[in-house]
Amino acid sequence: MSPMREIGIGVVSLGWMGRLHSTSYQRIAARFPELGLRPRLVVAADPVPANQEAAREQFGFARAVASIEEVLADPEVEAVSICSPNFLHRDFAVAAAQAGKPFWIEKPMGVSAAQSREIRAAAQDARVATAVGFNYRHAPAVAHLRALVASGRLGRITNMRCWLMADYASSPDGALTWRYDREKAGSGVIGDLLSHGADLVAHVTGQRITEVSARTDVFIPERPIPTSVGVGHGGIEVGSARGPVANEDWVAALATLSGGAHATLESSRVARGHRSDYAIEVYGTEGSARWSFTRMNEFEVMLGEGGAEHGYTTVFAGGDHGEYSRFQPGPGIPLSFDDLKTIEAARFLADVATGSRTAPNASDGLAAAEVCDAIVRSAASRAWTDVPEVEGTTIGF
Numbered sequence: 118m119s120p121m122r123e124i125g126i127g128v129v130s131l132g133w134m135g136r137l138h139s140t141s142y143q144r145i146a147a148r149f150p151e152l153g154l155r156p157r158l159v160v161a162a163d164p165v166p167a168n169q170e171a172a173r174e175q176f177g178f179a180r181a182v183a184s185i186e187e188v189l190a191d192p193e194v195e196a197v198s199i200c201s202p203n204f205l206h207r208d209f210a211v212a213a214a215q216a217g218k219p220f221w222i223e224k225p226m227g228v229s230a231a232q233s234r235e236i237r238a239a240a241q242d243a244r245v246a247t248a249v250g251f252n253y254r255h256a257p258a259v260a261h262l263r264a265l266v267a268s269g270r271l272g273r274i275t276n277m278r279c280w281l282m283a284d285y286a287s288s289p290d291g292a293l294t295w296r297y298d299r300e301k302a303g304s305g306v307i308g309d310l311l312s313h314g315a316d317l318v319a320h321v322t323g324q325r326i327t328e329v330s331a332r333t334d335v336f337i338p339e340r341p342i343p344t345s346v347g348v349g350h351g352g353i354e355v356g357s358a359r360g361p362v363a364n365e366d367w368v369a370a371l372a373t374l375s376g377g378a379h380a381t382l383e384s385s386r387v388a389r390g391h392r393s394d395y396a397i398e399v400y401g402t403e404g405s406a407r408w409s410f411t412r413m414n415e416f417e418v419m420l421g422e423g424g425a426e427h428g429y430t431t432v433f434a435g436g437d438h439g440e441y442s443r444f445q446p447g448p449g450i451p452l453s454f455d456d457l458k459t460i461e462a463a464r465f466l467a468d469v470a471t472g473s474r475t476a477p478n479a480s481d482g483l484a485a486a487e488v489c490d491a492i493v494r495s496a497a498s499r500a501w502t503d504v505p506e507v508e509g510t511t512i513g514f
């Protein structure tokens with residue numbers, strides 16, 4: 118085998134996702150050796166000094182700086198991760214593209230479809246590879262469900278159900294972070310969780326969502342203002358002052374798909390008891406299949422007529438499914454959330470290095486954003502709302 122080529126990486130924002138992108142790059146050489154790539158963590162950017170120190174000390178970056186400009190100006194940086202709060206995505210992604218740097222950006226791609234459109238246009242103009250953080254696609258069971266639909270074994274797909282329930286925001290004493298602010302996050306649980314659902318429905322069925330009818334609500338209208346920063350949803354201190362929650366806690370939507378199937382999507386960030394329950398069910402004329410993130414390493418399937426044993430069979434993930442065998446040599450050994458991100462990192466860098474199109478890209482990010490925006494509009498108007506079509510996605514089989 119020829120020697121591994123080093124590829125210089127910059128990571129912007131060292132919170133939950135920035136840390137996970139960093140460790141994911143570091144696992145590529147071992148898990149995807151045929152790529153011949155050895156990512157080198159060149160520079161991380163985060164305004165919080167403790168995160169800069171963590172970047173150097175814990176994650177092994179050669180340098181840590183306060184702002185993205187130094188990352189984009191560094192000629193050793195060949196690919197960039199953008200793991201910032203949503204309101205920074207547009208400016209950071211457009212700047213990365215204009216600097217000629219391919220980028221892997223977290224979902225939702227910007228605070229609106231308009232921002233997603235700007236991001237995609239900048240990437241297309243600069244002809245840089247892109248990847249978007251739709252990590253649930255990469256679960257071996259989800260990859261297999263898509264393959265099952267594509268093979269025709271479920272028959273004609275009639276309907277799909279997607280459910281993304283979490284309770285990270287179920288305490289009224291949880292901090293009023295950027296996620297509850299319209300300017301900084303855009304929509305609430307729609308952008309945060311349902312964007313994954315919009316992508317999963319399209320990815321698994323191979324059909325795009327063409328129209329939606331939705332309802333939203335805010336169940337916890339105010340929260341305490343934070344007095345410190347944290348990572349992800351944790352470690353944030355609050356004071357006694359409270360402020361208003363500006364975006365939705367809950368959403369439910371009916372959707373029509375381009376191949377004639379239907380979908381129902383529901384998501385909540387305040388569903389007390391559901392820690393992170395992200396589930397999909399796909400139904401066809403010859404069978405159906407279902408998966409939940411709470412049992413990420415298995416799926417249930419029913420094909421044809423089962424006679425006296427008619428019903429679901431539980432299948433544990435193994436070498437027949439997606440990228441499972443990258444991580445474990447034998448079946449039934451659980452993969453983790455972090456493994457999904459390693460797959461995403463590998464696809465991004467494969468696309469950067471070879472020009473392939475294996476990662477969910479900026480067009481997929483825009484397609485999901487168009488669905489999310491249409492859901493926001495439909496909830497406001499209480500009317501069925503069309504979803505604009507996006508070219509260049511990886512949705513079709």
Ligand SMILES: NC(=O)c1ccc[n+]([C@@H]2O[C@H](COP(=O)([O-])OP(=O)(O)OC[C@H]3O[C@@H](n4cnc5c(N)ncnc54)[C@H](O)[C@@H]3O)[C@@H](O)[C@H]2O)c1
Pocket residue numbers: 129130131132133134135162163164165168183184185200201202203205223224225250251252309347348349350
């Ligand atoms: N794919 C997934 O499953 C998933 C999961 C969680 C979060 N996300 C997405 O990842 C993104 C980040 O979320 P998170 O949970 O990591 O947030 P976080 O709050 O943990 O981290 C955000 C980081 O951004 C830094 N930051 C703030 N201003 C900055 C600036 N001007 N320049 C550089 N860095 C700056 C903060 O210091 C912080 O370290 C969001 O878009 C979110 O929706 C995706």
